Amino acid sequence: MTANLKRKDLVGLLYVLPWLVGFLVFKLYPFIMSFVYSFCDYSMLKPPKFVGLYNFIYMFTKDELFPKALLNTLKYVIITVPLKISFALFVAIILNMKLKGINLFRTVYYLPSIFGGSVAISILWRFLFMKEGIVNKFLGLFGIEGINWLGDPRIAMFSVSLLAVWQFGSSMVLFLARLKEIPSELYEAALVDGASRLKMFTKITLPMISPIMFFNLVMQTINAFQEFTGPYIITGGGPVNSTYLLSMLIYDNAFKYFRMGYAAALSWVQFVIILIFTAFIFRSSTYWTYYEYDEGRF
């Protein structure tokens, strides 16, 4: 019996082996090395040279682009994540109603999301928000004078962020799936008790969807911190670096100037910031997420 069990264990391990090897080679090893490289000067032509904290000191004292990119990235996250999630929830609640033709609307609202951070959609965005582009043409219909959406350093980040907000589809589908699982008895009971709509929303709907809210928040935050393609294609980081993000700084240092050590240090700073934000969401979630079963908890 025990021999049998052992054999079965080994078989199970065998199935998991590809993932284990992949994890060690493509995730754990690079993860450790990225930490090591961040203390090195490494151009790939010569072996890495240990420079201690130099990369980090340089980053915080000499690199003028770093504070700019950091601030821009925070701005991007703070604009996109709350807007995207509130749109997703709002539309999901409406789409959860029993209405005729609801599937068509679901398709329409989800469709923009399938293109994700693709070059095609970024080109489209650049074109829509150009000075002579469609958005301004549309505003012109109402007699509003065109705004320099991508050329004005004060507005460019907002215009670029809208692309991510527009793609709220997958968060929406997650909310929708959860909303469907809320037992209707809860609402019926509340109705009998004479609860208002607002009360039902805050006392039933919000607590019931809070785990999904949490999941969306974590995932969208992690993704937003790493955004690259959209701003890179739409504005190239301009005007006057107003949409230049951390991911672009990492990319430029690594693949344009081949400063691999410095780029690794930057990516670690990015990683630590993401970690702090996620940890904050995790910690705070104990106060606002509700789980029916404890296993659901992270």
Added chain:
Amino acid sequence: MYSQNKIVKNTISLFITYAFLILFGLFMIYPLLWVVSAAFKSNDEIFKSLSLFPQKIVTDSFIKGWQGTGQYTFGRFFANNFILVIPVVFFTIISSTLVAYGFARFNFPLKRLFFVILISTLMLPDSVNLIPRYILFNAFGWVDSYKPFIIPSMFASTPFFVFMMIQFMRGLPREIEEAAIIDGCNSFQILLRITGPLCKTAMISMGIFQFIWTWNDFLGPLIYINSVEKYTIALGLRMCVDSAAAIAWNQIMAMTVIAMLPCIIIFFAAQKYFVEGIATSGIKG
């Protein structure tokens, strides 16, 4: 009287709901419809009207755009995308299913720890590994080939898919599998004949997501692919926009439409798998 009031109230709220859904929906879909119509417009007209219907339908933007600006046509980039994407999708499905089967149906030492690691990598930002992975693949001699995409896909490297598959398999009844064990099937035969076929929908939605993500990927090819001959659609489009500056926007729009087309076709052909995939795994996007 009361009930009639209620009916009127309901009708009004229904009307408002529909009005909102339609208006907001138009805003959502307009950019996508517009890019299609722009591809059929003449270059002057693109900037002139908001209309989705071209005054004069132009089709040569597709032909000229397809020829590209350089040595290679979009046919080349398009073919390259398929050469890259198809093996990635194929290996992702195979490897993720095998690994999920191991997690969902077996007990082995350290299983809990491995599962926790799998879940944590779900939240590990890719960018922290970007640089060492490039250095590693460069040392392997994989740069300027599709190996940096295809080989990791053989090792179930997207934790999302493994997790989604595990969740799906846990929902399957075990009775048939147990019956098959009694009949003398080994675990691989069970996977091949019973569990695998039952997982078909999850496998398809995994394949669809991997297809669309890899198809649209930009940063990966930007880093690993150097020679224009091996460019993917994303790189080809970028090159086109950068070199074209102000000319022939309708050609660029035409190629943008072409680049989006496979995703649109897949989306409409497989909508139910799509929603299922997102709902079971909470996929990003």
